[in-house]
Amino acid sequence: MKKRQKYKGSLYAIRGIEYVQKGNYAKAVSFFNKAISLKNKDAYVLRGMAYSDIGQTKKAISDFEQAVRFNPKDYKAYSYLGMNYGKSGHHRKAISALNKSIYIYSKYAYAYLCRGVTYEKGRNFKKAIKDYTEVTKLDKKDAGVYYNRGNVYLAMKQYEKAIKDYSKLIKTGKRNTDRINAYNNRGVCYTRIKQFKKATLDCNKVISLEPKNIGNYWNRAFNYFAAGQFRKAIPDYVRVLKFEPENLDAYYRLGESYHKLGDIKKARYIMRKGLMKSPTDKDFKNYLKKLKDIVDKKINEAK
Numbered sequence: 001m002k003k004r005q006k007y008k009g010s011l012y013a014i015r016g017i018e019y020v021q022k023g024n025y026a027k028a029v030s031f032f033n034k035a036i037s038l039k040n041k042d043a044y045v046l047r048g049m050a051y052s053d054i055g056q057t058k059k060a061i062s063d064f065e066q067a068v069r070f071n072p073k074d075y076k077a078y079s080y081l082g083m084n085y086g087k088s089g090h091h092r093k094a095i096s097a098l099n100k101s102i103y104i105y106s107k108y109a110y111a112y113l114c115r116g117v118t119y120e121k122g123r124n125f126k127k128a129i130k131d132y133t134e135v136t137k138l139d140k141k142d143a144g145v146y147y148n149r150g151n152v153y154l155a156m157k158q159y160e161k162a163i164k165d166y167s168k169l170i171k172t173g174k175r176n177t178d179r180i181n182a183y184n185n186r187g188v189c190y191t192r193i194k195q196f197k198k199a200t201l202d203c204n205k206v207i208s209l210e211p212k213n214i215g216n217y218w219n220r221a222f223n224y225f226a227a228g229q230f231r232k233a234i235p236d237y238v239r240v241l242k243f244e245p246e247n248l249d250a251y252y253r254l255g256e257s258y259h260k261l262g263d264i265k266k267a268r269y270i271m272r273k274g275l276m277k278s279p280t281d282k283d284f285k286n287y288l289k290k291l292k293d294i295v296d297k298k299i300n301e302a303k
Contacts, residue, residue, distance in 0.1 A: 009040030016046055025054045041070045045077050052084055060084045068100075075104040079111040086118040094118045109139035116148060125152050143172040147182055159189040180209050187219060196227035214243045221253065230257040248278055255287065264291055 016031035028050050035043035048063030064081035068074055082097035095118055101111040116131030132149035135142055150165030166186035173179050187202030203220035210216060221236035237254040240247055251274030259267035268291050275284040 006038070006040070009035045009038035009043070012038065013040050013043045013046055016043070016050070020046075020050055020053070025050050041067070044070070045074070045080065048077075048080060048084075052080065052087075057084050057088045061088065073104055075101040075108055075111065078104065079108065079114055082111070082118070083114040086114065086121065091118055091122050107138055109135045109142065112138065113142070113145060113148070116145075120148070120152055123155075125156050128152050143169050143174070144178060146172075147178060147185075150182070150185060154185060154189060157192070159193050162186075163189045176209055180206055183209070184216075184219070187223070191223055191226070194226075196223045199223040200227070214240055218250070221250075225253060225257060228260075230260045233257050246277060248274055248281065248284075251277065252283060252287070259291065264294060267291055268295075 012031045012035035016028045016035065019025070019028035019031060029047060032043045032047035032050065036047065044063045044067040048060045048067065051057070051060035051063060061081065061084045064077050064084065067077040068081060071077065078097050078101035082094045082101060085091075085094035085097055095115060098111050098115040098118065101108060102115070105111075112131045112134045116128045116135065119125070119128035119131060129149060129152050132145050132152070135145040136149075139145070146165040146169040150162045150169070153159070153162035153165060163186055166182040166189070169182040170179055170186070173182065183202045183206045187199045187206070190196070190199035190202065200220060200223045203216060203223060206213075207216045207220065217236040217239045221233045221240065224230070224233035224236065234254060234257050237250050237257065240250045241254070244250065251270055255267045255270035255274065258264075258270060268288065271284050271288050271291065275281060275288065278284065
């Protein structure tokens with residue numbers, strides 16, 4: 001009888017896994033419930049993972065806590081528990097669970113990754129870098145960890161190190177989303193160290209991969225402007241305003257660009273449009289006064 005019950009419980013667990021793979025989590029959970037009712041202890045981890053995938057963190061935590069009670073040596077369950085503690089903002093509990101996972105099996109890359117994420121959220125950047133570096137040693141296929149570590153270096157203003165990590169992800173990452181994020185953040189690093197040409201090249205790459213994201217055009221315009229390439233910045237600011245007509249910064253930068261190119265008439269026109277959007281904005285008022293003074297000076301010089 002017990003063997004039959006155990007066999008049936010295993011079948012229910014397998015069916016649950018199949019439904020997870022299909023993305024049908026409601027069905028998956030129902031089969032994991034049946035497996036648990038037949039004393040299948042492994043189903044707690046499986047159901048916990050399903051709950052975690054659909055954002056039901058409290059239920060996931062409950063299942064993983066039960067799993068480690070049944071098997072205190074289940075390092076994977078401890079790592080999943082730690083990850084979900086971290087998701088729910090319980091950073092100390094997360095670190096404790098992940099420490100246990102690593103203590104049980106010191107070569108489990110996922111536990112180091114989760115602990116690194118938790119340290120990063122707590123702004124303990126040195127420990128986060130140490131854990132992310134360990135992941136690069138234990139799991140050569142996990143290119144995504146270079147993005148994590150790069151972000152920490154970026155937060156620490158260690159831009160050269162961040163650039164190296166983002167470059168590594170660009171070379172080895174398989175997913176477009178990973179490469180887009182890496183190009184984007186590497187571009188930010190180049191901007192911070194005033195390498196505007198390289199930043200612009202990264203913006204170009206991001207735009208080629210994600211042409212509908214208007215924020216990418218804003219980033220490129222910013223770098224063109226910073227590099228003094230005002231004529232190239234103008235079409236990007238115009239594009240931003242087409243999709244974000246209330247973007248006051250874009251009006252201001254566009255007006256500035258025309259001014260830098262010596263087109264005072266267009267600069268005043270754009271600044272006035274910006275002022276119409278925000279009649280009390282002092283920046284637009286001051287810039288318009290500045291442009292008016294330039295025009296008045298030219299008129300007086302011509303007399």
